[in-house]
Each structure stands twice: as structure tokens, then as C-alpha cells.
Amino acid sequence: MTAKIRTDRDLEVYANGHAPRHLVTLSPPHLVTLSLLIMFGIAQANAAEATDGERLFTLRVLPLLKTKCFGCHGDDPADIRGDYNLLTREGMLKGGESGEPSVVPGKPEESPLYQAVLWEGYEMPPKENDRLTNAETEFIRKWIAAGSPWPDHAVQLQIKRQQWSVRENEDGVIVDTSGGLADEWTYRRYRPADLWAFRPVQPLDVGSRKVANQHSLDYFIRRKLSEATFEPAPQADPRTLIRRATFDLIGLPPVPQEVDAFLAAWKQNPRQAWNDLIDRLLESPHYGERWAQHWLDVARYADTGGYSNDYERSNMWRYRDYVIRAFNQDKPYDQFIIEQLAGDEIVKRQKEEGGISEFPPSTFNLPSSELLIATGFLRLGPWDPAMVKNPEARQIYIDDVVNSVGQTFLSTTMRCFKCHDHKFDPLPTRDYYRMYAAFAGTQLAERPAPFLPVENREGFEEGRSHVERLLEFAKAEKQKLLNKQEAAARQWYREHDLSYVPPEERKDVPDEMKPPRHVGLNHIEQGQLKVREQDEWIWTRRLERYEPMVQSVYNGPDPKWLNARKLRMPKKVDQNVELVSYILTGGSLEAPGEEVRPGVLSALGLPVNSGADDPYVIGGELNGRRLALAQWIADPENPLTTRSIVNRIWQYHFGKPIAGNPNNFGVKGARPTHPELLDWLAADFVFHGWKIKRLHKLIMTSDTYMQASAHPDLESLRTSDPNNDLLAYFPTRRLTAEELRDAMLRVTGELNPTVGGLPIMPEINMEVALQPRMIQFSLAPAYQPSRTPEQRNRRSIYAYRVRGQANPFMEVFNQPNPNESCEMRDDASVSPQAFTLMNSELMNDRAIAFAVRLQKEEGGRRKAESERVGVLVRRAFELAFQREPSQAEQQRLTDYVQRMQQYHHSMEPQPETYPTRITRSLVEEFSGKPFKYEEILPVFENYIRDKKASDVDAQTRALADLCLMLFNTNEFMYVY
């Protein structure tokens, strides 16, 4: 009811030519509105002639028809659905195939069009997404009631121009941009509240508002809480707090000594203890490992390129370590942005100019390797030009990188305005192609970059000789087949009385003058040959891991030939290339529209080049486009960038962001729950030098962060704030896949804390490791885990990420698919997780390792069995949960372990074996028949396996049952 009243008032305001609230005030003179204002003078004089109904039609009804109806009922004359053409008043009066008029002027209730948009009888438009709002159906009703007038174009234009001259009215505000493809878009209106992300950051002066000694963040949270008449939850107990903080900052559980020390310090001085704890964790090298993972989720890290070939990006690990270093060094975020987007351009300038004044020396003086490694960001998307024509392959790359840059740094989903002006946000497609043009000369290449002293090069030799072994095997097997083929070829020549022609010279010889393809090889051998040829280049490429190379980019013309197997920078890059970019209409290469220059998002009103005629355009030179874009993104005044990063940091601390869609701040993203807090954080972050560690500490020292996860008034909170948007209590979260594995390794004492280096290969289910996996022409080689437990038991961030082969453990615990930027992890509980946690080898191995650790530490000192088991149970609880068991737990589980000892005495687990060769089977493409071949698995020749059930006695197995159970509990799985 209320909605309707408001609608009516809207209509009146509209129809009566309303008094404008604000007239256009043109600030920067370049804006598109300027030229039109001059015309408005003329337009306004005549507009008075238009009737209310005509105005309603022009400003309300026609735009609705255009966006919601014409697509099926008019735009394509060859395909008019239901023979119902809405392009003209005549068509509308005539109606569709039913023959009944769709509009009866003056009588909305008798007009089928009106009934259809109400979804009564007909349901039009048919998509839920497009369905008209109440206000919109009211426009239709009123317009029909007014006699459904349909003014001609001249009158329409007058009416529109008059309306465009008003910057802000009841309908919203016009946003100045570089301009849409049509005036309707350029002058459309936005509700001011929807523009929050594009507006400058406006921090409140908290100091003058908050109560004395109140933490600034708590001011914002408390204010909303008290408006909703809720109290915040009490402070969490210190044991919960140290677990929360430790997982949060380093992704690992605290060890019992750390807990004891913290509890003791807390007793003395809680505030001091808490501050010291945060400082200690921020100084840990594991901090970077934990927070780099968040970044890699958004940036889509993987060690391979995806799609059919899934080529390895052999040096990608250097970028992963760069991100870890950046977090550990607390690299200012603005610098982090610039290095990743334009590190190569800085290197080029270093070489050519020896200095760039506008950069802090910390960036400019970085070794060129570090800067090139940073540009690995631009190489993270899945991409493979195989079977794609060159221009399209380039387009796929640039579209991907533009979208990634938008989502990652600007929280803007760029894809939404690639084919047309943005449907909801003030983002014209012109701006999409301006940003696209900033990458028009960006070419992909593996570039030389000497290793830095800080990079971990452990395991290079062992790795290289392992790969060489596999390469030699592939080469030798291939040669055997080629020898056989050539012997048959010689035989064929002899039999046909022709003189022998070597294979490389046979290409242009007619079919009947040369032996058939694959002569002498049956379908099995043909298939084998293909496998060996493929393996040869896979292993050749893998050897590049150990070379001082990096996945990077350079600026230049498009290469004539693209193959993701090998992308190298030419010795001489043509620097005189002229790059011309266009708006690609509908996103199609075949439909280039207006030419565009490289540039940035104009809606922010933040110039990239304030001196230029168009301040949102970057110079047209080949080099420096990305640097200019990066500097614009990293501009302290860029509200998207600064809000984006503080929103993400907040999200990872609380498990929920302030603005609900960290990759999309547009109208369709969730609005911030605490917009003023977001702005205050963004301003504070920039003011203090873009330092992320400082931001962590700021957040973590608030009362809001230190709250308990339970709340005394839970029942009413659940009703009034089901999503805990008020943060009345601390949100609980499940461990991520990586945390889960890493936490277990720490509890069992197996974790190797080495930082950085080559990708490691954890054990995965053997059936998956050996399972055949199709790539372009054949099967990918088997997955071979790292040889020793020390090599395997590194943190999960170092695990090799193959786009075409997910690690089953990680996947089941919602490690995101690296093809899409992940703004937030899913943590649904599904049954396959239970299978993995109870039954998998990985879990059972951890349980045995845990049991062995417990027994070793106990040292067999206690004689009485029940006493010893009791001690072990207690210690297991301390290590896994950082607490002692309750009496009930102690009793029950001691009893359980003893029962299990009985059980295991009667069992004899079989030892595992590891194959050093496997036979593979595959359907051969040419014959459609299966064939087999052998593959070697050299890693298992000298393999040091984890302790298995068959390696330990019944006592240990029984204790391992308990250990496995603790890893399966909710207490272990969740952080409070």
C-alpha cells in the first residue's frame, strides 16, 4: 500500500514538470553534459507544450518498452514474437496474433498489455530478472489511462532534454562519465545510495564523537548495535582468543606452550598480552603464507595454464613467493599494486632512464627480477590459444586480464560492460575498452630474471635430475618407435622399387610415391608414439622450472604465432607499433565501433591525466599505459581501490566483509553494512601509508574482534539480525582446506616450516595420482608425490596447483577453482568431506603420526596401561584443542582407546606398496581402440613413505583412532 502511494506521488512530480531540486552544476568543463546544456536552452522553451501523458510516455513508458519488450517484440523485424510489434502505437493498438488490441486507450483494466506486465494471465516480460516493479506497472497504467499518447521524436527529444538539464531530481542523479553509446544511458539517473562505491571516501571525525578510550572501530559497530538496542557480546576468553588470532594471522593453531605463556601474560595484563601476541604473529614468516593465500584466491593462482593442454607455467611459483614476501615485508599496498601491473614497465625505465622521480626509491630500486616476478599477476588467468584464431586468443587474454584487474583491485566486475554500457552502474562500455586499450600492447612471455638471494632454491638438483630421468625415458621410447617406423619405410621403398627418401623430405611427394603415414606401426604403437612425443615436451618444459626465468609480460606488437607451450620475448621488439583500439560492439571482434584511447573509469571523477583534454585518457605510447593505469588505481583518492582492500582485510578477519561482494561494489553487489566504517578504514589506511600489518592490528585490538562467538540475547538476534550483520558476536568459521591440512601437520609435529621455493607435491589419493587425465593429444603423466616426508609436509600454499587436476582433499574442502576469482570461500558441509576425514589415507597417516608423536613424548614411562592411555588422551586434547579434556571426555575416551586396543589386536593391516612403473590404457584417436603403454614413476624407487597402519602396533593404531576422531570433531574444524 505504502509503495503505491509513493508511486503516485512520483508520478505527479513527474507529470507536472516538477521543480528541479538542483540544476546542473558543471564542475570539470570536459564533461559531456556541457555541450548539451547549450541545447537545453532551446529545448526548454518548447517543452512546455508537451502534455503530462506525453512526458510520462517519453520518460517512463518508452524506456521501459525499450529495455523490457522490444527485444522480442520489435527490434528484429524478421522475428517478432507472437506477431506482436510494440515499436509503434499502431502496432500496440493492433495487438498480436490473437487479433485483440493490446491497449485500449483510457482503459488500462481492459488492456491486455497492462494485465501481462502484472503477470496476470500472460506473464511478460517472461524472465523473473526482467519483471516490472510495482512502480513500473503503474507507469503503464497511468499512461494508458491518459489515453496512451505517443509523441513524435521531436517532442520526445524536447521532453528528454529538459529532463537531462536537471542534475538531480526525485529519480536520482546523473553521473558524469565518458558517455554511453546512447544519450539515454549517458543521462540516466542513479539513486545516490547506489553510488556509494564511486563517491569519494568521506571519513567521519571519530575522535570528536566516540567516548573516551573507545576504539575507533567499536564506535561504528556499537552505534549500530545500540540503534538496534542490542548489547555487544562479552569478551571471549583468552584461550579462544589466542586460537582465533593464531589461525587468523598465520593459519595454524597455537602450540600448548604458546597458549600457556599467553594465559600467564593475560593474567598480568590482558591488553599488553594481546598486543604482544598480535605483534609476535605479525612477525612470523607464516603470516605471509596465510595472507598470501587470500590474495592468490582472488588473483587465481595456479601452476598451469588450463584448458586442453594445461601447459605448466614453470616459474609461476616465483610469483607466489613474491606475494608471500610482500605480506611479510608489509609492502605498502599502493606499491604492491604498481609492481604487479607494471613491474616490467618500471624495469624498462630503470634501464633507459636510470630513475623515475615520481616513485619512492623502494619501488624503483627493486631488483629487476622482483619487478618482473610481480607481473606474474598478469599471467594468472587460464589461457591457451590452441585451436583459436590469433585475434580471438588475444581478445580472450585481454578480456580476462581487464576483468581480473577490475575485480581484484577495484572490486568492479568488468565483464558486465564489455558488450554494452553497464546495465546498473555508471560504467560505459567506452571505459571498458579504454581499460582494454591499456593492455592492447601487453604480450605474454617467459622472460629471463636471475634468482634473488631471498628466493628459496632448495631441491633444484634433485628435482632436475628427476625430470631429466623422465625426459630421457620419453626420448628413448620415442626413438625406438621411430626406428621401427623408418625400418618399415625403407622396406616399403624396397618393395616398391623406389629409392629411399628421408622423412623430412617426403612432405610434398604424392601419396602413392611414399609409404603411408605411420608405416610399420600398429594402432598401439601409433598411440604410444603420440604419448612419447608429448611427454618429451612436457618434461623439456618442466626443466624450465629450474631456470632463471619468470612468467611475465612485455609491450610490443601481437606475435604472428601464439603457442602457450613456449612464449618468449623477441630479441628485438618493434617499439614503433601503433596500437589502435575500438569499442567492440557487443563484445565482438567483427564489429569494431568507435576508436578509443587507453584510459580509466570516468565515473569516479578521478583524473588519470589532469592536464589532458580528456583527463581520463592515458597517452597513446606503447609503453607506460599500464603504469599510468596502475598509478591511477593506486591513487590515494581512488575510492574503489582503498575501499576494496580494507573491505577484503576486514572480511578475512571476521569471515564476512563490510560490503557484501568484495569483487563487486556496483549497484548489484550487497551494500556495506557499515558504510561509514568502511570509509573511515579506507582513509585511515591511506593516511598511515597503505600498511596492511597496521590495519590488522587496528582491527584485532578492537572490542568487536575480541568478542565471544556466543551472545546472551541470541534468540532475538536470530530474528532481527539473522546474518549477524550487526556483529553483535564474533562469527564462527570453518577452517579452510589449507588450514585444515596445515593444522594437522602442526599438531602431529610433521610440519616442515621452510618458506618458499619450488612447488611441492603432497600425497594425494593414489588412484587419483595414477588416474589417466586427458590433455590435448594424449594423457598427462602421472602425479608423483615428493619423495620424502620433509618435502611433502610443507604448508599447503606450496602445493602444486594444476588447473586440470584438483587435489581431491583440497577440492572437497572447497579450495576454489582457480579459473574464477574467489572473493569468499564456500564452506558447505557435504558428505564427501566425511568420507575424506574418516577414511582417506592422508587422514589416517596423520592420525598415526599424531599417535606416534604422543607415544614418543610420553616415552613409555608409565607402567599401568590405563594410566598411560589417560595421559595420552590428555595430551592429545592439549595439542589438538589447546585445552584439557573434561572428566567425562577423559573417562570415555580412555575407555574407547582401550577397547580399540582389543579390536586392533585381532587385525593385521596389509602393508602398502608403491609402483615404480604403471601400465596405462587409452582409446587411440585414429582407431578408436584401446592401447597400453608403460610409464615410469622414478620417485617411488627411493620413496620414504609416511608411517602406515601396518608399520605400527595395535596400541598405536588404537591411539590413532582417537587422534583421527579429534581431527574429525567440530571443535577442531571451526574457529570461534
Next chain:
Amino acid sequence: MNYSRREFLYGLGSSLGSVALSSLLQADEVPPSSFRLPPSPLAPKRPMHTPRAKNVIMLFMEGGPGHMDTFDPKPELARLHKTESKRTRGLETGFKFFVGSPFKFRKVGETGIEMCDQWKYLADPEVANQLCNFRGCTAESLNHPEALFHMNTGSRLGGDPAVGSWVNYGLGTENQNLPGYVVMTELALPQGGSTNWSNGFLPAHYQGTRLRPVGSPILDLAPPAHKSREHQRQFLDELAFLNEQHAAAHPEHRELAARMESYELAYRMQTEVPGVIDLDGETRQTHEMYGLDAPDTAAFGRQCLMARRLVEKGVRFVQIFSGGWDSHDYLERGHTSRIKSVDKPMAALIKDLKNRGMLDDTLVIWTGEFGRTPDNNKRGGVYSLGRGHNADAMTMLLAGGGVKPGVVGATDEIGAEAVECVHPIRDLHVTLLHLLGLNDNKLTYFHAGRFKQLSQFGGELIPDLIA
């Protein structure tokens, strides 16, 4: 603080209690330590309109079968055989020549659907009368994984939810002790791997579960050999004890109960899954009918029979991948052997579904990711008798589930392009959802600022396919 399970169950607050109770009463088997919570995301849901089909079995021929070598004869190509082709579509460059099909064709059944002579069992009128051959579908991508992603997820980029995920999201599934979306592959995964059955941005409950062809059907389904079921029951009881203690201390945390329930479901699935894949209970005659007794047909036959059993048990969407159709060369050998391996099992599946009265409710789809070109280029300087990838024309079979038997659509006289009843893949998806009682425009999920749908931006129904 020792909460009993019952107290725990009913102590969840009034808003949840009634839902929990109703789903509790629905469950087939309620083990003692079951914690039912808000209805499972996979609980059966009412369709949006009267459905024609309840379940789907999708037979995916990876690599792209040649339409002109299976169901869409092109006599003109035989005439042009080995003559130069000047066509410029497609990726092959250099000298190209036309390739006639190595197979003869004939019309079969009441609808006169055309098949090459390699289809022996499918040509049985009892089967052929059920089949609809759709020739109007067009793909977009010329490379396998992108085209596979497109057919399976509606987007060629990979990463969006699979069709089976959308269907489970829309309808739930009948049997809560089995996954709602089951995928069977050969030993080798198809290109693009599990992205083809990923839940994408839908919750993880909707992802396809792969039944592995050898070894454990689901990874880690069974405990290690030295742990008995009784051992596991004790383990779960002690685990429930610890979890209950913990839940009592954390009443604010609802996810705990869902996670506890997932263990009980896992425990039930451990018996249910091996039961459904154990084919020993099927008659000798059934084994023979599906070709389980012959090496060429055994693998696919086994999967087809399993598909029928899964659907019978209430699994909503079953997908089988069968590779080897990518015949760039030696087309005759390749397609002969591929057809042989699927012909008998497919025919058996359709007959079997029909005889059991299940075909009316079950939509069977046979398709690849694209079709093939009428021409080819030389390989190693030799006229290689095969075909390239073709996104402009392809062929597929549909049966049951409200589909109208007969031929729908047409390709041009050399099979280069679809020319009649031409529809992009999204329209096929819209139609498939429609048959299941779902409206693509309404089956949406809010993600990244937009209501996403299987067809991406909407599509059209293909009325010609519907009976």
C-alpha cells in the same frame, strides 16, 4: 550439560523445529544419532510447472561424433570425396579436401530416422521409434574443453554450474542416501576434468559425484581394510559424543548440526552406493542385453546399466562420458569401433527403461560437444580421411521424457552448417529444463551481483523437440 540427542534435535528454536521434524519423518531410515536440521538442500522440491521428465541420463560422446557419419547422411559429400574444399570456416588451413562418409545409411523405424549401417541395435524399431534426432544445434567453440564446458555448464569459460547441478538445485533429488547428480567417466577424465560437473557458484551440495569405473566408486568411500563397519559405528558414536558436548557449549552455531548429520549420511551412503553399483542382482539376460559379456561393450554397458539403476533409486541426473570420437584421421576405424562400443548398451538402456515404464519420466540425451567438418586437411602430406571440429553443425539423439520422436532440424547438403531449426546450445538447455518442469528464466541464483541462469542471458524453447 549432557544433552541427549533428542533434546538437541528439538532444542533448536521454534523456527527450525517443525522443519526438522517434517524432514525427519520423511527420511527412509532414521539412525539413532541422526541430527536433522533445516531441510537438506537436496530435499525434493516441487517443479515450477507440470514436468514431462523427472530424471535425465546424458550420454556424452567426448571428442565430437561426425554427424554425417552417424545420423545425418550427406550423399553430396560422397560425390565430392577427395576433391578440393575452399571452405574457410574452421581452423584447418592450407589445402583441404572433402571427405565422404565411409558408411552406408538407411531409414529405420516408423519415423524413418536415418542411421549409418554401423548402428545395429539402435536400428531395432522398438528402440528407433523412441528416438528424436536433432540436427539444428550449434556450438560456439572449436576446442574440446571449451566446447565441453559449454555443453555441460552453459558457458565455455568453465567454472559455472553444470546442467546436472542446476537441475538438482531446482528439483532436489529423491534419494537422500545417494548423490543427486552422478557422473561416470572412463578411466581417463574428459578434457577439462571435473569442471564439467562442477557446482560452480551454486552451493557444494549440487556438485556432480563421480562414480569411478575401477576401485572405490567414490574416493575414500570405504574405511581402510582393517577397520570394520562395527569399528566405524563405534568411532561415529564417540565422535557424536564429542560433537554433542561441543554443540551444547555453542548453541549459537547452527552449522555444527549439519556437519554432524553429514557423517550419518556418509555412513548410510557407504552401504547404499556399493549396493547400487553391484550388478550381480541383475539377470543374466540383462547382462547380455547391455553387452556386459563382450569386451567391446562391457565398459559402457556397465555404466548404462548403472545409470538405469541409479535413476530407479531416485538419482536425478546421471551423466556418462565416453571418449574417442575425435576422428581427425582414420575416421572409419575410429567411428566403427566407437559406435560398436555404445550401440548395444544404448539400445538396451532405452528398451529397458521402456519395459520398466521409466522412459516416460526419463530424458535420455546422446550428444557430443560439437559436430565435424565435411572436409579435412592433409597430415604428414597424406590425404588423411578424418574430419576437423565443427561448431556450426552437430547431431544428437533424445529419447523419452516428453520428447517427440523423429528428425528435427537439418544441416546443409554437405553438413557444414545447421540450416533448419537452428538453435544454440542455450536453447537446448532451456528446453531440457522445461521438460523437467523448470523455467530457465526463473531458475536463478544470485551471484556476483546478478541473477545467474543456466542459459547465461536467457534462451528459447525448442518446441519442435517436444511431444
